[in-house]
Amino acid sequence: MGLQRKDLLSLEELSAEEILLILDTALSFKEVVQRPIKKVPALRGKTVVNLFFENSTRTRTSFELAAKRLSADVVNFTASASSLAKGETLLDTVRNIEAMNVHTIIMRHSCSGSVRLVAESIKASVVNAGDGTHEHPTQGLLDMFTIRECKGSLAGLTVTLVGDITHSRVARSNIHGLVKLGAKVRIVGPATLVPRSFTRLGVEVHTNLEEAIQDADVINILRIQLERQDGKYFPSSREYANLYGVNARRLKLAKPDVLIMHPGPMNRGIEISPRVADGPHSVILNQVTNGVAVRMALLYLLSGGGNGDENIN
């Protein structure tokens, strides 16, 4: 059974079965990327375009490697150099790219909803690589893949998300995915950054870090975007570190086998202490490794893979 979808726009819209299909498929691709020759012909002769309107070398590179290891041709289309600077509309830009017989568009944009607008306007597959504060579904999937790899299953686990929940597309994708697969999700951070209304998504809302990580199986620490704050949401990064920084002392409150996650890039000494980042509980680099496998699985499934007649080898 394949994924009966043209696009991946959010985890909110996926069923638990669809999420599990992607995670199971990613397991096979994880095996592929650990071979000496990390390459399968699944997307040979197909074109994948990275259309990033916000800078993100890490995510762009992860998608680029995923597509190249599937043997696709990859083109990077950066916003600054593009026709948008010349007054072209977003839809005209995207329709132009599609007209070059492109198979999949990976898109990141600062406006929530922009990726859906594009997906509904073209026939090519569209993958949301982050839209505003809405969702970043492949990050959610790779986080879930990493937890499942370590813990066997997500059902019944307690996962605490720490930081700026309000502006985090990573948080939203994690919440939708984790709740669907039966995890218990807690969110915690300054009251200015952790909306009470998230209780309707099925999560527990906290403002005290120590309560929120009590007996947690997983602590997923979000990046504080210092470049976007300026005393608006909390007084200083020092104060943030004091109240919400995850350090070795606080870690003892969690389960003995707690996993420490972070989507990167890290502000060491602010939201996470170096000892925690580099310690035995950290699976932060595993997340990066798994990201490529999850994105390969997704590109494969969106192009019709998994419908029974292909062999990824």
Place this chain on the structure above:
Amino acid sequence: MGLQRKDLLSLEELSAEEILLILDTALSFKEVVQRPIKKVPALRGKTVVNLFFENSTRTRTSFELAAKRLSADVVNFTASASSLAKGETLLDTVRNIEAMNVHTIIMRHSCSGSVRLVAESIKASVVNAGDGTHEHPTQGLLDMFTIRECKGSLAGLTVTLVGDITHSRVARSNIHGLVKLGAKVRIVGPATLVPRSFTRLGVEVHTNLEEAIQDADVINILRIQLERQDGKYFPSSREYANLYGVNARRLKLAKPDVLIMHPGPMNRGIEISPRVADGPHSVILNQVTNGVAVRMALLYLLSGGGNGDENIN
């Protein structure tokens, strides 16, 4: 029979036979890019360099996809990051690139004639992807391919080019190509932007849009480069839209099966109304699709393809 040339610098210097050879070859490649696996081995092990001294994601991407679908290795060489910023001469930069055993250089530059200077200094093939206000021959070829695809032939058709003819390399390439293949060409725009002297190229010069599109088979609407104008050539973009914007009402003056073309990026509401851009006469996205096929044909022919012993499949 192949193309007995090292370079493509202009349509002015091509014979009608050479143009037809490229257009006919592009037909085969259009079939290739519509296959599930859009790839032929014609340029395997050869290197194509995109050397763009002016930003153009669209044209660069079209050439990049064309080269990759021919299985070439493609390197993007952007001007801002290059040695030119360090005082190196243009010819030294280009000779350096050639010395890396590069097969074809695709070059765009703001100086008219610069691409010819380069082509005459090196042994590698050079393709003009736009030089100043001189020519943009592959745009001319893809426009002609698109007209021919819809109308069967160019001979005897009336093609109207609308806009800033003075500064348009697209206009110059179209005029040279269309006149050679027997089309009747009209140019129209503000008197400040439509040189009377173009009559010697064999075109009709107009300043009244309605007269110029009367019974036209094709209207090719050029982009108004608002970023380069500033009240110098016409009072305002609103005034331009009133006098030279192609809208649904004016379209009725043309033939009932008129084709609407635009090289992009479009200023919707200025030189073209949204209804015309998205309407049934528009072949604007077909131009983009055909651009890749035409560029594949050209790269293939310049590398010696079509001389009888190869098979593009």
Place this chain on the structure above:
Amino acid sequence: MGLQRKDLLSLEELSAEEILLILDTALSFKEVVQRPIKKVPALRGKTVVNLFFENSTRTRTSFELAAKRLSADVVNFTASASSLAKGETLLDTVRNIEAMNVHTIIMRHSCSGSVRLVAESIKASVVNAGDGTHEHPTQGLLDMFTIRECKGSLAGLTVTLVGDITHSRVARSNIHGLVKLGAKVRIVGPATLVPRSFTRLGVEVHTNLEEAIQDADVINILRIQLERQDGKYFPSSREYANLYGVNARRLKLAKPDVLIMHPGPMNRGIEISPRVADGPHSVILNQVTNGVAVRMALLYLLSGGGNGDENIN
């Protein structure tokens, strides 16, 4: 016998045997890049990342072509767009890249020693593409390859390096390599830019250009980095040209079959006259051609090639 190293960080640390192994292997790859199909499968399914924290289109392109002609997947990771701008540490950036199952990282950075720091922190192979004023070992290797190609051997030759020795990583790599292979090395330039202390590296230190090129077999002319000088080390570029510019008249002092080299980009009319740059003694473009072959050899050897059971064809 292969190269028993994970990284190439400097020529200072290589033995004469290791240098000769790389130069001999490069000879085979020079033959490969002159074939119509310049491609061998040695690195198929492996990923090479270009991690350049300083702009250098030329060196980056040379490495990119070398890796692609070995059939590797290549990803360009530019510093400006990267997470470093977001406060991530260099080691976190590099560990993230490595976590994507990357095989080799080519790194350039403005800090001397930074590339070694990275190499010691990760398991992937690291190639120094220039670190501060320390070394640029592949430039040294390609210079030696070019001399050896013309002269047969390096032993006993007199090689004069002209220019800003103090700030030149090219000079340091050349000196270490040439001295190991038995060449006699002279350095010359303004006293402010030619440290006396270099005598302990086994070179002759000069401040008079004419004395320094007397009977030289090779003159390697370094680029004057005008953008970094400003009257600090010499009064003006005109004065520099008068005293240290290599021109046709001065060339007569060297051996009749002297080789003229320059790592590029050249300041014509300052450190080198156009007649010398384009004259019969110049092997400047050969250096560029050989650079790709030398880098192919290096990437091949670092990935375990040359241990007896592979065939580069």
